[in-house]
Amino acid sequence: MKKFTAIGLEGFPLVKPGDNIAELIVKTARRNGVIIEDGDIIAIAQKIFSKAEARIRRLSDVYPSEKAREIARKTGKDPRFVELVMQETSRVIKASAGTLIVEDKRGLVCINAGIDKSNVKGSGNFALLPENPDESARKCRVELARLTGKNVAVIICDTYSRPFRRGQVNFAIGIAGIKTFKDYRGLKDLFGYTIKVKRTAVVDEIACAAELLMGQANEAVPVVIIKGLNPFVEFSEQSSISELYISREEDLFKNTL
């Protein structure tokens, strides 16, 4: 039967700088009665990596540059918050009243370079994205293999707004052990016609599936284990989230917004 099951690990502990995420996953899975198996895909909210990797910043420690002050004036945001965003940014895409959209130094286009406050302790504290989410995913996967002996894939994810549609959905921001796309180009459809352009971004779709169990408030479910999906995606030692990033010149949606 063509099916998969997604399991949200409940009661995940609060994560502190230096924590080994893979160890916490293995322990929490055990407490949940979940056995990690070959072919499992483990989706993990970025925030626990931000915490483990000490990527939390306190606004009162930040000294805003002149550039940050200028953007703060345009956007109405705290200059120190803007400074944090600018340190993570390669290109400002939009700075207007209430809105700061950038391409971050990893290549991800999003609001505020993915920096936010939710589920971070301390009123002036904000979480930056992991420095290199692919590398965070890779290390976590290696650790999971060491601890369990199992070959799993890891997807680090975060929720973002998107153009043309209200609300947020989860995106993959770092991956290890799984191909980014399922590529249908050159395959035949039901009637033998050759498919020309379609390749589905399965890592984003898996991130979305996982978010349905993670939630965004006080659920404390930052890790979702997906079982049974491996026959329908491709595991791979060679993949990078950067395959999802597209230059403005190549973007079909250029000049649409």
Place this chain on the structure above:
Amino acid sequence: MKKFTAIGLEGFPLVKPGDNIAELIVKTARRNGVIIEDGDIIAIAQKIFSKAEARIRRLSDVYPSEKAREIARKTGKDPRFVELVMQETSRVIKASAGTLIVEDKRGLVCINAGIDKSNVKGSGNFALLPENPDESARKCRVELARLTGKNVAVIICDTYSRPFRRGQVNFAIGIAGIKTFKDYRGLKDLFGYTIKVKRTAVVDEIACAAELLMGQANEAVPVVIIKGLNPFVEFSEQSSISELYISREEDLFKNTL
């Protein structure tokens, strides 16, 4: 335990004009040994509704307007194909070499008004989106209740390209019985801070989860039944896909591409 299971119904029959999709789902579920239960969420690829609702068009029957010819010159597309797109369009957003992006008459922004060729029989035949996907979903849900006595939600979905990221993902395009968003605004996070802006577009996330089993080639799996997710989303008699559509003025990404 916090979990859900997604099941792709295999061996779905080819759909013909006038077919009752709900009946085909009930029969195919039975053959797959899947029992439809209260709280199931049934994700359905739009193409089978296009077929059942006789929304297939033959290019040789289409006479292109002057406007369609003009856009065909700009895009390099077949004028008759462009005419089909224009009949479904409220606003052309971009017409350039190889690219035609529109807001369709339903409010959905996408390439070619969602009209495509894949899994449609006959070399000159193309499938239009269902005329009113919410209404198609509603009728299917009512029929499923009549046939099974069960209260399920229905999400009609289709894959689309999106700005800023390569590849396609599934979007919801018509819904019945389920709330569009999970709204976190006003809720507290782990540390008691109030969440300000987040509401996740759960119907899009469910569409993504389902696509992982549907595939886009000759899989013949247009229906995925999701079990166990109902405690984590909200069923509702009042919802519409139009809640996802956003005007250019309100779109945070205005002027970013």
